[in-house]
Amino acid sequence: MASTSPLVVGIGGTVGSVSSTERALRIALDAAAREGFATQLFGGADLVRLPLYDPRATARTPDEMAFVDAVRRASAVIIASPGYHGSISGVVKNALDLLEETSRDARPYLADMPVGLIATAYGWQATGSTIAALRSIVHALRGWPTPFAAAINTQVTKFDEEGGASDPAVVEQLSLIGRQVARFAPLATA
Template sequence: MPDRSLSDRPLIVGIGGTIGAVSSTERALRIALDAVEREGFATRLFGGEDMARLPLYDPRATSRTSQEREFVDAVRKASGVIIASPGYHGSLSGVVKNALDLLEETAKDARPYLADMPVGLIATAYGWQATGSTIAALRSIVHALRGWPTPFAAAINTQVTQFDDQGGATDPAVVEQLCLIGRQVARFAPLVERTSS
C-alpha cells in the first residue's frame, strides 16, 4: 500500500481497557490495532485512561466535555471499530459500556451509531466463563448499534495468557487470534462509506 499521511488513511478506533494501570485488555487491543496498522490503516486507541475521563453518560445533558466530543468525533470518522472489555461479573465493564452509551450522540447522523461498520471483539477475564458471556454481551450491543461483528472474536483467559509491554503474550496463538481480528476489521472496513453528521 502506498505511503500516505495519517489524515489520508482510513481510521479504525479501538475502545477498551480498565481504569488504572495499562491492563491485559488494553494490551490485547493494542496487538489487534497494530495488525490493523500493518494493513495500512490509521488507528486511535481510547484506553482505560481515556474512558476514565468520560463522565457518566447523561442523555439529557445539553453540552458535552471535550473528551466526550473527541471520542464521538473519532467514531464518526471511523471505518471500523475494535472493542475490548474485561469480563466483570459475567459481562462487559462499566467504563466500556459508558463509552458505548455515549454513541447515542450519533443517533441523528447520516450514519448513526456503528451502522454498517465491521466491529472486532475481544474479552479478557481471569477464567473462561466470563470471556464467553462478555463476548455474547458485546455482540448483542454491537447488533443494537447496527454494527457488524467480525466472524472471529477473541476470548482470552488471563490465568493462562499474560501480556507484556513489548506487544507480546505468553501464548503465540492468542497473538495470532488478536491479529486475525485486526485483519478482519481491515478487510471489511473499505466497504464502509464514511459520513459525518
C-alpha cells in the same frame, strides 16, 4: 500514518494501569495498522475521563466530543472489555452509551461498520458471556461484528509491555481481528 488513511478506533481497557485488555487491544490495532489503517486508541485512562452518560445533558466535555468525533470518522472499530461478573465493564459500556450522540447522524451509531471484539477474564466463564454481550450491543448499534472474536483467559495468557503475549496463538487471534476489520472496512463505504 497519513491522515488520509482510513481509521480504526480501539475502545477498551480498565481503570488504573495499562491492563491485559488494553494490551490485547493494542495487538489487534497494530495488525490493522499493518494493513494500512490509521489507529486511535481510547484506553482505560481515556475512558475513565468520560463522565457517566446523561442523555439529557445539553453540553459535552472535550473528552466526550473527541471520542464521538473519532468514532464518526472511523471506518472500523475494535472493542475490548474485561469480563466483570459475566459481562462488559462499566467504563466500556459508558463509552458505548455515549454513541447515542450520533443517533441523528447520516451514519448513526456503528451503522454498517465492521466491529472486532475482544474479551479478557481471569478464567474462561466470563469470556463467553462478555463476547455475547458485546455482540448484542454491536447489533443494537447497527454494526457488523466480525466473524472471529477473541476470548482470552488471562489466568493462562500473560501480556508484556513490549506488545506481546505468552501464547503465540493468542497474538495470532488478536491479529486476525485487526486484519478482519481492515478487510471488511471497505464494504462499509461501498
